[in-house]
Amino acid sequence: MRNPAGILTRRALTATVAAGVGLATLASSALVSPARAADDPLKVGFIYVGPVGDFGWSYQHDQGRQAIEAEFGDAVETTYVESVPEGADAERVLNQLAAGGHDLIFATSFGFMNSTIKTARKFPDVMFEHATGYKRADNVATYAARFYEGRYVIGIIAGMMTETNTIGYIASVPIPEVVRGINAFTQGLRSVNPEANVKVIWVNSWYDPGKEREAAETLFAQGADVLTQHTDSPAPVQVAEEKGIYAFGQASDMSQFGPNAHLTAIVDDWHGYYIDRTRAVMDGTWESTDTWGGLDSGMVAISDYNPILPPEVVDAAEDARKAIEAGELHPLAGPLMDQVGQVVVAEGEVPDDAALLSMDWFVQGVLGQVPK
Template identity: 55%
Template sequence: MIQFSRRRLLQSGAALGLTTVLPGMALAAKKDKVKAAFVYVGPVGDFGYSFAHDQGRKFLAEKLGDKVETTYVESVSEGPDAERVIRKLAQDGNDIVFATSFGFMEPTVKVARAFPKVAFEHATGFKTGKNLGIYNSRFYEGRAVLGTIAGMMSKSGKGGYVASFPIPEVVMGINAFTLAARKVKPDFQTSVVWVNSWYDPAKESDAAKALMDQGADVITQHTDSPGPLQAAESRGAIAFGQAWDMSKFAPNAHMTAIVDHWGPHYVASVQALLDGTWKPGDVWGGMKEDFVEMAPWNPKMPDDVKAAAQKIVDGTVDGSYKVFTGPIKDQSGKDKIAAETVIPDGDLLKMDWYVEGVRS
């Protein structure tokens, strides 16, 4: 039995409400059963991003029962191998294919054109088609919570960020973390190490150790293994999980984690196929829509830190807090965003610059 928050279950239809329908015809008529396939960039046992998507797949199977048949392929490389896998899943008679990593975008676009009667959805990308929709999560909202905790708990004023690839999604996270940390500790610095991988426990662990060697006493990550957490645990630093609650790997270091909720979106998409109403959508949900939730606070966190972190969560949900609100300076210290100006979604989705305080 997959367990989710009560709030999440109450809002399990939120994904439909978020969907912007893109040009394209609804696919076919009603179906008695849908075959849904999932493509993961990492192993389902990464306990991070791919694990979270697979929890969503299990949630889908649990909610729709014998109306859906699900399959998945794990540890698929971004590139030619992804195209081969996605094409095979379409050839195998799946009604919908969920491609869950940014690097699957071009292969998914190509295969979708070749299989116009199959529905495709791509996570975290921006290219669409007549039978290709996109869906994404505002991970950066959770990063702001992590940054608030980091700014309050760091003694050195130095955070370490283990990063995967310099794509807008990751850049957004680094910036949100740093902006929030500097709200409470103005001289806070975030050093970034790029590992050029989504899942490589050894490289991630080594990166975290290198960052701590440089003085970081807070470690966060946009990679998917528990490696950085375990490294932080061994050094007495604090750290945060990625995409799911990873506290069992580092009970002392793990302060909280961003938890990705994909299940309600998967249910909404498959139900639309069953109803004969599926159309390619453009979905970007965050805390308000319950796409993002924070794992339980570590009891070791001081009460004032818990309260400050919860204030960011509550403000994000009710719309009173937006981390990307000016004034914001860029990495060189130059004014980038004017006071009271909120960076629009379109600019966030192509973000390629760093805020003041980031050392990349």
């Protein structure tokens, strides 16, 4: 495997960064990526906010990386760096990947946004892709998935399966993506069970199994008999299995961690997008774009339903999924009222993407506040 500019590859690079040593030596002295010969493999780099073994967000992105390798074989060479904190560390790693001859770099967390933009200015010949962000440049594209569509579907399941009418929600960090998902889940929940409420606990981390477990146990103690999450470890599913309640997986099918508790999961499927964008660099058609795919695109999917679900519950979930895919149902269509009863989205209206991307308020039915 080629190793230009002294950059380490795959797990060796991961281990170096995790150990916190040797970072400076990985970068080229010139802020220009080495030229790639026509017969050299395309170098594709990935930077992850969590470990590839989180079985959630970073795990699914790494499945997409592996899909690139499976599709293109020796024509590509992929590298990843896992567990990179959002901030200065991310900028250093991005610089190292770009200086190490990578032609295409995927930065896969919202908090990598500014670091990606700064690095892209230094390496205009490198193509960057940033997940869930909104800042673009000639060599920076953005991409995300409409996870809130899947959250509406599982909200319906929760509303039909709960007996206590209390649903626990383990939330990561208070950005619009997370708030939007909580609201969509609650709208789905209340579409079939107007008496149900959602209790939210913020753990202020994308991946922290200890905090996620503690939050799940607290919510169970407060009467929740269904747990859902926008965090990346399977800890909440494991707690649900231990307590004899229900749960939903996040980003990937987590049923192995709670075969009785796990009802289904929202699956993030990046395979097609990563293959398409890699091919675009290869054939010279890559452009800076903004992609926001939903259930109809395949970027969001619902995993297999647990056989314990009654047929009428599966039917209700599938009806909603199909209606969303067909554009007949919008999870956040009006009327939407905030927690104090003020109409924010009128009946018959649908919030545009700008409103969705800036959502910082909760709908009725959510107990708890959006941290400021």
